[in-house]
Amino acid sequence: MSDMLGHREDVDRVLIDEKVIEKRLDTMAEEIDREFPAGPILAIVLLKGAFVFAADLLRRIPRPLEIECLNVASYHGGTESSGSVKFLDHVLPDVKGRHVLLLDDILDTGRTLKAVADRLMLDGCAAVHTGVLLAKDKVRAEDVQADYVGFEIGDEFVVGYGLDYQGLYRNLPFVGVLKP
Ligand code: 5GP
Numbered sequence: 001m002s003d004m005l006g007h008r009e010d011v012d013r014v015l016i017d018e019k020v021i022e023k024r025l026d027t028m029a030e031e032i033d034r035e036f037p038a039g040p041i042l043a044i045v046l047l048k049g050a051f052v053f054a055a056d057l058l059r060r061i062p063r064p065l066e067i068e069c070l071n072v073a074s075y076h077g078g079t080e081s082s083g084s085v086k087f088l089d090h091v092l093p094d095v096k097g098r099h100v101l102l103l104d105d106i107l108d109t110g111r112t113l114k115a116v117a118d119r120l121m122l123d124g125c126a127a128v129h130t131g132v133l134l135a136k137d138k139v140r141a142e143d144v145q146a147d148y149v150g151f152e153i154g155d156e157f158v159v160g161y162g163l164d165y166q167g168l169y170r171n172l173p174f175v176g177v178l179k180p
């Protein structure tokens with residue numbers, strides 16, 4: 001318990017409360033279920049950041065659904081995107097002819113979603129539909145948008161609900177901003 005408090009003591013302010021996230025996920029799941037073509041969905045979850053968001057979102061989608069995870073790294077422990085996207089898996093999921101729901105935690109420069117979506121299209125998937133919990137309101141390095149966005153936020157570094165700073169804070173149940 002004291003550990004948990006210590007964890008939260010590093011947080012300057014809560015940006016999006018747990019209850020607010022849960023309500024938004026209900027709506028997003030309905031949208032996805034309504035708009036996605038008939039048939040099983042192949043969800044591809046970008047690790048590690050999107051695992052909490054994906055777990056909560058996908059359990060709200062009441063239809064046949066397969067889940068694959070991809071390990072990508074787009075920055076290296078700091079608070080700025082590095083500009084290059086690395087695929088860390090030896091084998092990528094078979095996406096041929098599939099409609100993919102690609103999930104990431106946050107859309108920042110857009111490089112990650114663009115690189116992964118391009119790769120999935122090269123691998124022959126039918127279409128990539130993208131979903132993010134958060135999208136930063138900024139001019140992106142890559143001209144990409146997500147089809148499903150949980151929340152638009154300002155251009156600041158956030159943690160919690162899957163998002164880390166140097167590996168920590170992913171388990172915070174809310175999205176927040178750290179003390180400087
Ligand atoms: P992009 O490729 O769009 O610049 O960045 C996407 C990735 O950068 C995300 O998957 C996430 O790992 C990381 N990222 C971008 N902004 C933030 C942020 O505010 N907080 C954290 N923790 N990670 C971020």
Ligand code: MG
Nearest residue numbers: 047048049105
């Ligand atoms: Mg990440």
